[in-house]
Amino acid sequence: MSLPSFPFAEQAQIIRSNQRDIFHLSSLREQTEAVLRAWLGTRWLSRWDKEIGLFVKLLYYGLTIGQATQTLGEEYTGIWMHSVQTDMQPSRHLRVALILLPTLPSYIAAKWGSALPQDSKLTSLLRRVPSFLEIVAEINLAIFYLRGTFYHLTKRILRTRYISAVPPNPNARPPSYSLLGVLLAVRLIHRLVVYLRSLRVEDEGPASAKGKRHADGTHETYVDDTTVSSMLGPYDPDSQPVIPAEEDERTILDVSSIPSAQRESRNCTLCLEERTSSCATECGHLFCWPCIIGWGREKAECPLCRQSLSITKLLPIYNL
Incomplete structure (x- = not known):
């Protein structure tokens, strides 16, 4: 048996x-x-x-x-x-x-x-x-x-x-997923072709690559001829000292003259301190610039509403 x-x-x-x-x-x-x-x-x-x-x-x-x-x-x-x-x-x-x-x-x-x-x-x-x-x-x-x-x-x-x-049920035929395999294979071939094209553009030199930076989606955003990531630079928020709101040089407001009740509403939800170097996300929420930059590099979503977040589209605010 x-x-x-x-x-x-x-x-x-x-x-x-x-x-x-x-x-x-x-x-x-x-x-x-x-x-x-x-x-x-x-x-x-x-x-x-x-x-x-x-x-x-x-x-x-x-x-x-x-x-x-x-x-x-x-x-x-x-x-x-x-x-x-x-x-x-x-x-x-x-x-x-x-x-x-x-x-x-x-x-x-x-x-x-x-x-x-x-x-x-x-x-x-x-x-x-x-x-x-x-x-x-x-x-x-x-x-x-x-x-x-x-x-x-x-x-x-x-x-x-x-x-x-x-x-297994002998009267039922199991579903086939071969089509998904074929589609994935096509996608992989496309990625390979794009990668080989990018290598060829790099071999031809920066002059030819300048006009093709956005053609294949593999290059990051440029401002003139400078990458956005190089302008942002490395940043460690925990190594930076906390700047009092009264010493914030990136606002035109006289923070010390704002009533205390209104200042309580200016806190950043990431650092829980009064907001400095204020900036706005695409969804309209306000944070400290260093805080949202550090968050955006780890998670591409707003910490409040979970909408998509791009650090290249943050808007500095000088009067809030």
């Missing part, structure tokens, strides 16, 4: 499981940020944004994969992780690798990339790591849509698949 075997999970189950995990991760992060914002303030939250994201992922996957149990998405779809090499449940070391490999490399690259000197070659290399990982993940996803195996790149490297506790 042969022992019963479980079938491999279908593509739809794996995709639905991943969507549920993303939803629960997002919900857990929002609740964590709400608690930390109430305790420590928005400015502290923006400073430690990367660490909070890493902590939430390690907590979620550590309490599920790390304990050899299902994630909420896997439990929802009735699938289990299964090691192809051992034909058993993933071992402890394999589970640790499944937790750390998808989270640590991108965090380390982002953290070191912002801490190292801006003009060093290592900084330039580290800044390319997230883009490289994104492209490799898209290639793996295209292969998954075409062949139906290994939704995540880490699981492909570690040879970990899913088995299903739900028997």
Whole structure:
């Protein structure tokens, strides 16, 4: 008598499981940020944004994969992780690798990339790591849509698949996602062509590149012949002294003559101090210029209304 075997999970189950995990991760992060914002303030939250994201992922996957149990998405779809090499449940070391490999490399690259000197070659290399990982993940996803195996790149490297506790329905044909794989392949080819064109433009010299800076979307915004990022420059808000509002040189107002009741409404919601070097976002909210610059480099959204935020479109205000 042969022992019963479980079938491999279908593509739809794996995709639905991943969507549920993303939803629960997002919900857990929002609740964590709400608690930390109430305790420590928005400015502290923006400073430690990367660490909070890493902590939430390690907590979620550590309490599920790390304990050899299902994630909420896997439990929802009735699938289990299964090691192809051992034909058993993933071992402890394999589970640790499944937790750390998808989270640590991108965090380390982002953290070191912002801490190292801006003009060093290592900084330039580290800044390319997230883009490289994104492209490799898209290639793996295209292969998954075409062949139906290994939704995540880490699981492909570690040879970990899913088995299903739900028997397949012999009267129903599983959906095909081959078209999505083809579309992803077309997108990757387009990105490759754009990248090769940008390299050719750089080889031809700055004279020919000057008129093509915005053609392929790979170059940043220029003011005359100067990049916006170079004008903004590196900025560490925690290393800067707090300037009293009375000493703000970037306003035409006599702050000391403003009634105290009105001055209370001039506080910046990021630093919780009276606003200095005031600037407005596209959505109309006011912040200190250093505060919103530091926030915008970490999160491209307004801290109050969550609308999209571009630091190149901030408007300095001199009379508020």
